[in-house]
Amino acid sequence: MRLYNTLTRKLEDFKPIGDIVKIYTCGPTVYSFPHIGNYAAYTYWDLLVRTLKANGYNVKRVLNLTDVGHLTSDGDEGEDKLEKGAAREGKSPFEIADFYSKVYLDNYAKLNLLPADIVARATDYIEEDKAAVDKMLASGFAYETTDGVYYDTSKFPGYADFARLNLEGLQAGARVEFSNEKRNAADFAVWKFIQPGEKHAMRWDYLGRPGYPGWHLECSTIIQKELGQPIDIHTGGVDHIPVHHTNEIAQSYALSDKPLANYWIHCDFITIDGEKISKSLGNTYTLEDLAERGYSPMDYKMWLLMGHYQGTRNFTFDSLEGAKNRRNNWRARIAECYQGDTSTGDAAGGTPAGAPATVGETAAAGPVEIPSAFNRILAAVNENLNSAEAFAIIDNSDLTLSDWEKVDELFGLKLIADTPDVSAEVYDLIREREAAREAKDFARSDEIRDQLAAQNILVRDTADGSIWQYIK
Ligand code: AMP
Ligand code: ZN
Numbered sequence: 013m014r015l016y017n018t019l020t021r022k023l024e025d026f027k028p029i030g031d032i033v034k035i036y037t038c039g040p041t042v043y044s045f046p047h048i049g050n051y052a053a054y055t056y057w058d059l060l061v062r063t064l065k066a067n068g069y070n071v072k073r074v075l076n077l078t079d080v081g082h083l084t085s086d087g088d089e090g091e092d093k094l095e096k097g098a099a100r101e102g103k104s105p106f107e108i109a110d111f112y113s114k115v116y117l118d119n120y121a122k123l124n125l126l127p128a129d130i131v132a133r134a135t136d137y138i139e140e141d142k143a144a145v146d147k148m149l150a151s152g153f154a155y156e157t158t159d160g161v162y163y164d165t166s167k168f169p170g171y172a173d174f175a176r177l178n179l180e181g182l183q184a185g186a187r188v189e190f191s192n193e194k195r196n197a198a199d200f201a202v203w204k205f206i207q208p209g210e211k212h213a214m215r216w217d218y219l220g221r222p223g224y225p226g227w228h229l230e231c232s233t234i235i236q237k238e239l240g241q242p243i244d245i246h247t248g249g250v251d252h253i254p255v256h257h258t259n260e261i262a263q264s265y266a267l268s269d270k271p272l273a274n275y276w277i278h279c280d281f282i283t284i285d286g287e288k289i290s291k292s293l294g295n296t297y298t299l300e301d302l303a304e305r306g307y308s309p310m311d312y313k314m315w316l317l318m319g320h321y322q323g324t325r326n327f328t329f330d331s332l333e334g335a336k337n338r339r340n341n342w343r344a345r346i347a348e349c350y351q352g353d354t355s356t357g358d359a360a361g362g363t364p365a366g367a368p369a370t371v372g373e374t375a376a377a378g379p380v381e382i383p384s385a386f387n388r389i390l391a392a393v394n395e396n397l398n399s400a401e402a403f404a405i406i407d408n409s410d411l412t413l414s415d416w417e418k419v420d421e422l423f424g425l426k427l428i429a430d431t432p433d434v435s436a437e438v439y440d441l442i443r444e445r446e447a448a449r450e451a452k453d454f455a456r457s458d459e460i461r462d463q464l465a466a467q468n469i470l471v472r473d474t475a476d477g478s479i480w481q482y483i484k
Contacts, residue, residue, distance in 0.1 A: 013067060013394045015245070016322060018253060018276040019174065023396055029274065032070045034243040035061065036235050036273070037128065038252060041078040042112035043097035047296040048312060048327065049282040049289045051123060055313055056279050056321035056397065057247045058125040058424060063393045066422050074238045075128035077116070079109035079135050080214045081204070082227040086255055088159075088201045092224070095212055105214050109133070119299055122309040124424040130238050134230035137237065138216050141225040144233050144267055145203050145218070153266035157193035160204040160223065165196050168262045174276075175254040200259050201226040228259040232267060246273035250280050279321040285328055305329070310426050311336040317399040317423055342406065342416075343431040347481055349413040350433055385409040386418045393422065438469060442480055445471065449478070 013026040037057050040050060057073075064071050084090030094105040101108060117131070145161050148154035153167050165171045165179075172179045183197045205223045206212045215222040235243060241264060248257055257276065264272040281288075284295040299309050315335035319325045388409070392402035406419060420427045445460040461471050470481045 013063065014396055015275055015277055016396050017274075018278050019274075024275070026275065028069065028244050029242065032072050033064055033245065034239045035071060035073040035245045035247065036231070036239060036243050037073060037075045038231060038246075038248040038256065039076040039078065039131075040112075040116050041082040041093050042109050042116060043082075043093040044112065045298055046116060046119065047289055047298055048302065049284075051119065051299070051312075052282050052316055052321075052325070053247065053249050053279045054120060054125055055123060055316045058123075059317065059321075059393065059397055059399060059422075060245070060247070060277070061126055062422050062424060063390075063397060066390055066418070067394065071129075072239065073128045074130045074132055074234060076132045076134060076230060076234050077109070077113050078227065078230065079105070079113070079133050081134065081225045081230065086227075086251075088204070088226070092212060092214070094214065098213065106135075109135070119309070122299060123313050124310070124426055126424070132230075132234045132238060134225070134234075135214065137230055137233050138225065140233040140237055141203070141229050142216075142218050144229060144236075144263070145225075148202060148263070148266045151266060154202055155195065156219065158205070159192065159207075160201040160226070161219070162194055162199045163202050163259070163262055163266070165198040165200075165262060168265050170265070171198065171258065171262055174261050175258045177254065177258065200228065200255075202229050202263065228256055229263060231256075231260045232263040232272070235264070235272065236267060241268045241270040241272055243273045245275045245277060247277050247279075250278045253278060277321075280324050282325045282327055284326070286326055302332070307332055307336060310430065311339060313423075314339040314425060317425075318403060320400055321397055338403075338407075339425060339427070342425075342427055344481055345411070346413070346416050346427055346431045349411075349416060350431075385411055386415045389415075389419060390422065399423065438464065438467060442469075442471065442478070446478055449473070 014023050015026050016022070017024045035057075037054070040046065061071050061073055079094055080092065082093045084093060084096065092105075094108055097103075097108040097112070098105040103111075113133070117127075120127070145154060148163065149156070149161065152164070154161050154163050156162075171177070177198070179196075179198060203218065203223055203225055205219075205221050206215055212222075212224065214224055216224060235241065235246075246257070246260075261272050283289070284293075284297070287293050287295060289295055299312065302309075302312055311332060312335075315327070315332050316325070318335055318338070385405070389402045389405050392398050392405055395401070402422075411419065416428060419425075420429075441460050441464060445457050445464075448454075448457040448460065464471055464480065471478050472481065
């Protein structure tokens, strides 16, 4: 397997540290309804986990939920997003966090994303945060100001490396407004003090004053506690590179003599009709908006996986329609497999694969040799998660039902679950109709066609024989 590693700016062979591949995913800030762009990263990292599993790796993945400390600026200025959400809805930030955490997790399930092994809420790690700040203060990596405790970036010689930052430029640019107690322009808060009169409901006493952790700290402390440094793969959005991940790396340098992660992978942004997703443009579509227009979460997932996580993806409803049709086409092919259509090269021993038991038997038959079509599909995603290439192989190869099961496991597109098998009774009717057609008993054949149509099964007669399709 190869992955593009932001750390080295190279495609690298993936070599795990130990038996279990440790992955950390920077999760959402749970303060408002997510738009469709917010699911991109999680869908691509779901593909990452599924690809690792398909290659036989065991995976332990931690996802955090940011419920405190993420300011509107992504830096140290602005309002805490949770407090802002609370003011907007007249609720407490804890209620806001509970509500939107559930929205996110429910929608991950709708997108059939494998649940993370640990879902870590930032506010459950406050004691670990305080211990980390203690350590940074004691070792001179952090210093106290009236505004909070700041990380001294000049103490970390590699600070600029990860994002290829120009620190001199940053320092020069910051000089005009550089009136606070920060020692260097890039220094960032690991802990913020709540000033007298400042409204901030989420607060913890530390260093003799009320305060709350800086946004970046939670990821360092959660990784240390739940996975241990170094981890194998750290994931995030490209927007995390210059500030959030750079600062996570700096913190973890102060807290451990081991690197934070061996591979860093970042996903790029989705645009809509060529525009940035933003409230002012009115294009912050949610999964529910797509559903209202007749597109399921699986159609959207299909659309995401038709592209590459590193490319800027431009969403249009036309391209979503294309994704929906392509997925339905795959489902129709699966339906054909259920009929035991020999042209699909069904590997299930020539038995009509219509009976549901066939699927189970195939799956339960133990280690079966992987058919080469699936091998080629897996090889494509092994190359830096190139699902687009894998999809082209799927379009152009004969797949058996057993291949489709593996494809479904690899991409999590609910292809089989959404393609109902037919009951043995219906299957018998289809066979009987074929026999009637062969015997040129068209009256009987039409009669059966109507009987099937009444059960939402559409029979089409093709040059290769008749095939059925389930119509919803
Ligand atoms: P936000 O809630 O707007 O801060 O977004 C949370 C995270 O979702 C960001 O840090 C990005 O990594 C990701 N994200 C936001 N907008 C998009 C987008 N249009 N496409 C892909 N990812 C996005
Ligand atoms: Zn993070």
